[in-house]
Amino acid sequence: MIHGGYGLTKRLALVTGACGFVGSHFVDRLLQDSNYSVRGLDLPGVNCSFLDSDVEFMPGDLRAPQMLTRVVEGVDVVFHTASLFRYSASWEDLYSVNVEGTKNLCRAALAANVSKFMLISSAGVYGIPHSLPVREEDPANPSNLYEQSKLEQEQEVRAICSDSELNSIILRPAPIYGPRNRYGIGTLLRMVALGQFPIISKNLNTLVPLVHVADVVGAALHLISLPNALGQVYNVVDDSTYHKYDVFSHVAPLLNTKIYYTRYPLLPRWLLITLASWAEWKARNLTHKEPKLERATIDLMFNDYQYSNDKLKATGYSLIYPDPLVGLQETIEWYHQHHWLQR
Numbered sequence: 349m350i351h352g353g354y355g356l357t358k359r360l361a362l363v364t365g366a367c368g369f370v371g372s373h374f375v376d377r378l379l380q381d382s383n384y385s386v387r388g389l390d391l392p393g394v395n396c397s398f399l400d401s402d403v404e405f406m407p408g409d410l411r412a413p414q415m416l417t418r419v420v421e422g423v424d425v426v427f428h429t430a431s432l433f434r435y436s437a438s439w440e441d442l443y444s445v446n447v448e449g450t451k452n453l454c455r456a457a458l459a460a461n462v463s464k465f466m467l468i469s470s471a472g473v474y475g476i477p478h479s480l481p482v483r484e485e486d487p488a489n490p491s492n493l494y495e496q497s498k499l500e501q502e503q504e505v506r507a508i509c510s511d512s513e514l515n516s517i518i519l520r521p522a523p524i525y526g527p528r529n530r531y532g533i534g535t536l537l538r539m540v541a542l543g544q545f546p547i548i549s550k551n552l553n554t555l556v557p558l559v560h561v562a563d564v565v566g567a568a569l570h571l572i573s574l575p576n577a578l579g580q581v582y583n584v585v586d587d588s589t590y591h592k593y594d595v596f597s598h599v600a601p602l603l604n605t606k607i608y609y610t611r612y613p614l615l616p617r618w619l620l621i622t623l624a625s626w627a628e629w630k631a632r633n634l635t636h637k638e639p640k641l642e643r644a645t646i647d648l649m650f651n652d653y654q655y656s657n658d659k660l661k662a663t664g665y666s667l668i669y670p671d672p673l674v675g676l677q678e679t680i681e682w683y684h685q686h687h688w689l690q691r
Contacts, residue, residue, distance in 0.1 A: 354525070358385045362423045362462075364410070364453065365389075365430030366403065369398040369528045370468060370561055374427050375403055377565045389430070391421050392623060402563060410449025416456035425464045425572060428455050431501075433531060435494050435644040436628035444498040450501045454508040464515050464578070465505065466568050471520045471557070471583060471655050473499040475645060480555070481656040484520070484581045492644050502581075515578040517571055519564065522585035522655055523648075525675065527682040528562035533558065534688075536645075537680065540596060541603040541689040544640075549614040553593045555652040558676075559585050560669035570665045577663060581588065585655040587670040598673050602680045603689065620646050 361378050365371035366388025378384045379402055388399060392407035399405060408415045410430060420426070422521055432445040450467070457465055475489035490496040509516040525533040533575050539545040565582045571577040593609050600607040624646055626641035657667075669675035681687050 356683070357686060359383055359424040360385050360387060360422050361425045361427060362387045362389060363427045363429065364431060365376070365428075366405065367399050368429065369526075369530065370524060371427075371429040372398040372563060373561045373565050374527070374568070375400055377562075377569065378427075379403070381569070384425075387419070387423065390459070405673055410453055411444055412647070416452055417460070420453075420456045420462055421463050423457070423460065426453070426462055426467045427468070427568060428453060429468045431468075433494065433496070434595065434638075435492060435642040436631045436639050437494070438632060439493050439497075442493055443500070446497040447500045447504060451504045451508070452462040454505055454514070457613065458508060458512055458514045462514055464517070464572055465509060466572055467505050467516060467518045468494065468521050468564065469502050469518050469523050470498045471585065471653075472644075473502065473520060474655075476651050480652060481654040482583070483656045484583055484659055490689060491647060492642070497553045498573065511581075517568075517577055517579070518581045519571075520581060520583050520655075521564050521567060522557035522559045522653075523581070524559055524561050524564055525672070526679050528650040529561070529679070530688070535549045537599065537603065537676075540600060540605055540607065543605055544585075545596070546606065547614060547681050548593045548596060548609050548613045550611040551617070552649045553591050553609070554649070554650065555591050555654050556590060556595055556671040557585050557655050558595075558674040560672070560679075561683060562668045566668055567660055567665055571660075571663065574663060580659075582660045582663075583655045583657055584660060585657050585685060586667055586672055586675075587657070588672050589654065590672070595672065595676070600678060604679060617646065617650055 361384045366375050367390040375386055378386045387404040389406050389408055406419050416538050432442055472495040473488040475491040475495045488499050490499050507518050523533050564584055596607045624641040624643045627641045632637035
């Protein structure tokens, strides 16, 4: 605990991945809450240009358990957003960061008498849906190595927190968008802006789930205060049921480009998967840069995805951005202001 002014006691919140897309938004929101003081953890040398100067920043690595003892000292609540999010990453790297790193953090938090541990996981743990909408009780069936690492990450948190004084809550967000987002949805928006995604065909026009980063943070802070939420898993997704063409045709003019729709299939899926596999291999072994195409993107484009947010809304949470067309417009305006679309 940290004592604030006028005799008030503030809770010390630790945000991992504090310099990243989701983590930096957690930091901003927590600093606006008079109940919290904030400590941030991220890798040494990482770009922290969006990190507020009021944060107590500690550079460190989740894979170094001895360092984490100092990081969690005095912490009341952990918001664990740090993760290796690269579909082309090797299993060894994904496991060491997402699984072993989380295990190290969770054990350190338990030893330090931290009261609550909020894990930001991924709706990707469900894999390719067999029925819609996907609910929290539906089985997990990851379809790629990243999703598998997130599922095993969840399992470690449950195993350590079960029957202990450390209470956990797991969030499973849909693909997250918003200001500062570079990868995932940000990659697709940049491809549209650069004219690399000019046509959506019938076999690519499937349901796309989204959630604004503000709702990931908002849901987390809402749930962390609810005793009945402890030990639970929650999907975090907006209310939309848009298809890809609906979304991309809306954002294309905002990105100063055009998207066309055709009822005829374009490249077959097997060929796209082959190209994506080659791009991932090249990125992993030769260029060490983000690949232009990934197999997970092919899955996203060819399959219908829809997640239920009924459980979250039943707790009384109201979405800030129920319609992504509003949030995407604001996000693209932010991209233009910061000249991110060409990066």
